[in-house]
Amino acid sequence: xxxxxxxxxxxxxxxxxxxxxxxxxxxxxxxxxxxxxxxxxxxxxxxxxxxxxxxxxxxxxxxxxxxxxxxxxxxxxxxxxxxxxxxxxxxxxxxxxxxxxxxxxxxxxxxxxxxxxxxxxxxxxxxxxxxxxxxxxxxxxxxxxxxxxxxxxxxxxxxxxxxxxxxxxxxxxxxxxxxxxxxxxxxxxxxxxxxxxxxxxxxxxxxxxxxxxxxxxxxxxxxxxxxxxxxxxxxxxxxxxxxxxxxxxxxxxxxxxxxxxxxxxxxxxxxxxxxxxxxxxxxxxxxxxxxxxxxxxxxxxxxxxxxxxxxxxxxxxxxxxxxxxxxxxxxxxxxxxxxxxxxxxxxxxxxxxxxxxxxxxxxxxxxxxxxxxxxxxxxxxxxxxxxxxxxxxxxxxxxxxxxxxx
Numbered sequence: 472x473x474x475x476x477x478x479x480x481x482x483x484x485x486x487x488x489x490x491x492x493x494x495x496x497x498x499x500x501x502x503x504x505x506x507x508x509x510x511x512x513x514x515x516x517x518x519x520x521x522x523x524x525x526x527x528x529x530x531x532x533x534x535x536x537x538x539x540x541x542x543x544x545x546x547x548x549x550x551x552x553x554x555x556x557x558x559x560x561x562x563x564x565x566x567x568x569x570x571x572x573x574x575x576x577x578x579x580x581x582x583x584x585x586x587x588x589x590x591x592x593x594x595x596x597x598x599x600x601x602x603x604x605x606x607x608x609x610x611x612x613x614x615x616x617x618x619x620x621x622x623x624x625x626x627x628x629x630x631x632x633x634x635x636x637x638x639x640x641x642x643x644x645x646x647x648x649x650x651x652x653x654x655x656x657x658x659x660x661x662x663x664x665x666x667x668x669x670x671x672x673x674x675x676x677x678x679x680x681x682x683x684x685x686x687x688x689x690x691x692x693x694x695x696x697x698x699x700x701x702x703x704x705x706x707x708x709x710x711x712x713x714x715x716x717x718x719x720x721x722x723x724x725x726x727x728x729x730x731x732x733x734x735x736x737x738x739x740x741x742x743x744x745x746x747x748x749x750x751x752x753x754x755x756x757x758x759x760x761x762x763x764x765x766x767x768x769x770x771x772x773x774x775x776x777x778x779x780x781x782x783x784x785x786x787x788x789x790x791x792x793x794x795x796x797x798x799x800x801x802x803x804x805x806x807x808x809x810x811x812x813x814x815x816x817x818x819x820x821x822x823x824x825x826x827x828x829x830x831x832x833x834x835x836x837x838x839x840x841x842x843x844x845x846x847x848x849x850x851x852x853x854x855x856x857x858x859x860x861x862x863x864x865x866x867x868x869x870x871x872x873x874x875x876x877x
Contacts, residue, residue: 557642561646564651570586636680639680804851
């Protein structure tokens with residue numbers, strides 16, 4: 472243990488304790504006038520790094536480290552600072568981990584323990600910094616930026632918070648847990664710090680930031696709605712101040728009525744049955760029973776609508792010679808193979824003088840192509856000649872099919 476460092480720390484804490492009232496006064500007011508404290512106490516606080524003077528002749532202020540300590544401990548909602556310097560912290564963690572592994576490999580256990588202590592301090596400081604950043608965001612969201620008065624100021628603070636959330640999320644993308652796992656290796660202590668602890672903090676912070684981002688967007692919409700209503704009300708009040716005798720005109724007497732006033736008077740809603748009233752059950756049943764009752768009136772006999780006799784005759788059977796058309800399709804495919812030239816289905820139908828319906832012939836050619844085996848089909852190329860439907864858009868008509876070899 473470094474005895475000098477221990478004594479210096481005790482001296483600093485004693486100075487904070489003795490001058491607690493003065494330090495809180497500077498924290499709340501921002502500055503300190505030298506007449507409010509003794510010169511000896513001020514010199515001691517300046518030597519210890521608690522107070523400092525930013526410019527010559529200016530008032531004394533708290534050092535940033537002391538102010539940060541008070542803001543974090545007191546959970547002061549005025550704290551709007553978010554630490555997003557994660558890149559340098561991760562680089563320091565990797566460097567300390569390498570120092571620890573090197574000291575451990577050379578059996579310098581005291582040095583390795585010192586590096587492990589520094590590494591633990593850096594890891595826990597990083598997780599605490601992430602937690603404090605998220606806490607500061609939610610503190611500002613929960614009180615709806617109550618530390619500023621106007622709606623415009625609330626909108627600006629909301630946009631600042633959204634920028635900070637985006638910056639923090641982009642910084643969180645610098646976490647590379649595969650690299651940290653490689654740095655930690657098989658050492659259990661390093662894996663606990665660099666992988667387990669950081670990953671838990673990363674997951675928790677990412678989830679809370681997504682919730683904060685959605686709530687910020689919701690608040691921004693509300694603030695903008697309030698601002699629009701406030702501007703409308705202020706405009707109306709200003710108009711009434713400038714023209715106190717203003718009275719709305721009777722727009723019903725105008726030839727051009729604004730849309731806002733061109734509305735019909737409300738009408739009575741149509742009557743409806745309340746089926747939830749038990750005492751009306753019998754009346755409702757009687758009404759329903761009357762609705763279901765059928766009253767058919769006698770109608771005169773219409774001779775034209777009388778039953779007519781129907782003669783049933785034997786219908787001729789339509790037979791399709793499948794064998795002939797299949798053989799014609801095979802001959803068409805063989806013709807293309809023998810000549811090696813591309814030939815359309817209708818050209819072959821006309822050339823051979825086949826007595827088939829053109830549409831049936833095209834369908835049969837497509838079916839013959841689809842019925843080939845996969846290894847045989849790859850030798851042929853079938854391209855349809857498509858024409859758009861003249862009336863119905865989006866519908867295509869296949870006029871012909873061209874068959875050739877690949």
